[in-house]
Amino acid sequence: QKEVEQNSGPLSVPEGAIASLNCTYSDRGSQSFFWYRQYSGKSPELIMFIYSNGDKEDGRFTAQLNKASQYVSLLIRDSQPSDSATYLCAVTNNAGGTSYGKLTFGQGTILTVHP
Amino acid sequence: GAVVSQHPSRVICKSGTSVKIECRSLDFQATTMFWYRQFPKQSLMLMATSNEGSKATYEQGVEKDKFLINHASLTLSTLTVTSAHPEDSSFYICSARFASTGELFFGEGSRLTVL
Numbered sequence: 001q002k003e004v005e006q007n008s009g010p011l012s013v014p015e016g017a018i019a020s021l022n023c024t025y026s027d028r029g030s031q032s033f034f035w036y037r038q039y040s041g042k043s044p045e046l047i048m049f050i051y052s053n054g055d056k057e058d059g060r061f062t063a064q065l066n067k068a069s070q071y072v073s074l075l076i077r078d079s080q081p082s083d084s085a086t087y088l089c090a091v092t093n094n095a096g097g098t099s100y101g102k103l104t105f106g107q108g109t110i111l112t113v114h115p
Numbered sequence: 116g117a118v119v120s121q122h123p124s125r126v127i128c129k130s131g132t133s134v135k136i137e138c139r140s141l142d143f144q145a146t147t148m149f150w151y152r153q154f155p156k157q158s159l160m161l162m163a164t165s166n167e168g169s170k171a172t173y174e175q176g177v178e179k180d181k182f183l184i185n186h187a188s189l190t191l192s193t194l195t196v197t198s199a200h201p202e203d204s205s206f207y208i209c210s211a212r213f214a215s216t217g218e219l220f221f222g223e224g225s226r227l228t229v230l
Contacts, residue, residue: 043208043221044159088158094217102149103219105158 003027006089006106013113019076021109023089026070030091033065033072034103038086047074047087079113086110117143119211121222128199129230135195136225138209144189145211149219150182153206165192199229 004025013019021035032051036044050056050063050072062075072091076083089106118141128134138148146167151159163184164172171184183195192211196203208224 041206041224041226043224045221046219102161102164103159104161107158 003104004089004091004106006087006109008107008109010110010112013079013111015079015081015113015115017079017113019079019083019111019113021074021076021087021089021111023072023074023106024070025072025089025091025104027091027093027104028067028070029093030070032092032094033063034090034092035061035063035072035074036088036090036105037083038088038108040086044088076111079111081113081115084111084113117141117211117213117218117220119145119209119220119222121207121209121225123225124223125226125228127228127230130200131198133195133197134199134227135193136207136209136227138192138194138211138222140190140211140220143211143213145192146189146214147212148186148192149210149212150184150192150194151208151210153208153224159208162194196227199227201229203227204229 006023034049035047038044048058048063050065056063060077064073086108088108090103092103120139122137148165150162153159161174162177165184165186167186167189173179186192206224206226209222210219
């Protein structure tokens with residue numbers, strides 16, 4: 001069983017719609033969770049992180065964490081074609097969210113936003 | 116945000132040769148850097164954790180004699196792929212940890228092609 005699992009997609013949504021990306025993890029000791037965006041041929045860039053159960057909003061992005069269900073998601077509102085990329089979920093056992101340690105990545109979900 | 120530079124961005128080499136990839140934190144000191152490898156359409160896999168002034172810690176299955184890591188200063192870590200073979204062709208990405216916040220910053224990645 002993979003430690004961090006994501007639906008590889010591709011996920012296709014029309015411009016302006018909400019894109020929902022999901023991630024499950026197997027290690028109950030995981031403390032902090034990150035969403036990265038990776039354009040083809042480029043390195044990942046951090047979108048946001050979350051470490052407390054519930055929702056965390058940042059602009060058009062909302063991360064949701066449910067530690068009991070070992071589930072973290074990312075919602076992208078008002079999706080734009082420029083959001084088309086691979087979205088990587090990553091987890092770490094380091095607590096606090098800002099104490100980034102060794103990250104374990106999921107395989108990524110390809111998102112395509114079509115005009 | 117902080118800048119991490121990788122060099123070279125692309126390298127093509129013949130089988131059996133060695134290739135060195137540099138990872139520099141340009142505007143901050145990084146006591147810890149991480150090296151990842153990413154094969155096409157796959158996620159980032161952590162290879163090793165590089166700590167300044169000490170030996171790198173390798174993940175299970177990563178040959179330390181093949182992938183030599185040196186972290187001689189607070190702003191530079193190098194990865195040397197020794198006796199490279201075609202199966203070593205991959206996208207190698209480093210990340211550096213900003214000591215005061217723990218945040219990770221990724222380099223631009225280095226694409227290695229071994230003929």
